């Protein structure tokens with residue numbers, strides 16, 4: 665059995681990834697709040713304890729089945745609260761860091777713990793962002809979480825290289841995708857997000873990639889036989905057409 669375990673597959677990029685993984689014959693387990701698929705697990709990643717319980721209960725026991733490949737995709741993400749740090753609301757700040765960072769690390773950690781000794785091809789793909797490398801006013805939490813997670817993945821890659829049956833952890837920058845996240849960005853005021861005009865122009869000029877095309881490129885990266893431990897891949901380099 666080939667298995668894919670992914671967060672945030674209810675819509676946007678994650679939905680396209682789930683559908684294409686299923687087409688390729690993977691058994692998919694997806695985690696989100698709306699959990700719209702028969703293969704979904706309902707969880708709010710802003711609560712780390714709830715996340716850990718849901719993840720463990722969904723993946724427990726699978727390790728005893730014959731596994732040929734395990735693909736793990738950390739994809740769920742959120743931008744809110746957008747706006748200056750002086751006006752960030754404390755509960756919203758915690759929810760953002762829990763969703764984008766703490767639960768993402770819990771997700772990867774529990775999956776690695778469950779499947780470390782399984783002798784098959786194993787990949788962890790962290791869906792990152794240009795915001796991991798650049799600072800954007802109004803997006804301090806999102807930028808912090810994306811940057812922190814990228815280095816978590818790089819450190820995990822160093823660890824995994826020492827393992828007998830390693831996962832290959834990689835970061836993937838998907839580029840700008842036409843999803844609800846981009847609609848939210850365009851609907852933000854310039855007071856909260858000074859770069860909003862840039863993103864409005866990119867949409868008007870047709871520069872947003874379709875989620876299905878980005879998902880296909882991500883799967884080309886993930887399935888590559890030359891995948892490198894801890895590397896950072898750009899979807900733009902793997903897009904077709």
Ligand SMILES: NC(=O)c1ccc[n+]([C@@H]2O[C@H](COP(=O)([O-])OP(=O)(O)OC[C@H]3O[C@@H](n4cnc5c(N)ncnc54)[C@H](OP(=O)(O)O)[C@@H]3O)[C@@H](O)[C@H]2O)c1
Pocket residue numbers: 671672673674675676677678695696697698699707708709710738739740741742763791792793794838839840841842843844845846
């Ligand atoms: N769109 C872009 O231009 C762009 C650019 C760079 C990087 N990215 C990254 O690509 C990934 C996918 O983004 P997208 O554009 O597809 O976003 P999206 O359309 O907003 O979808 C986000 C996904 O994350 C899930 N999610 C969000 N908060 C959650 C929570 N508290 N608990 C559980 N699930 C949660 C959502 O599911 P529910 O709402 O059902 O919970 C949904 O499936 C994200 O990591 C994002 O940072 C996107």
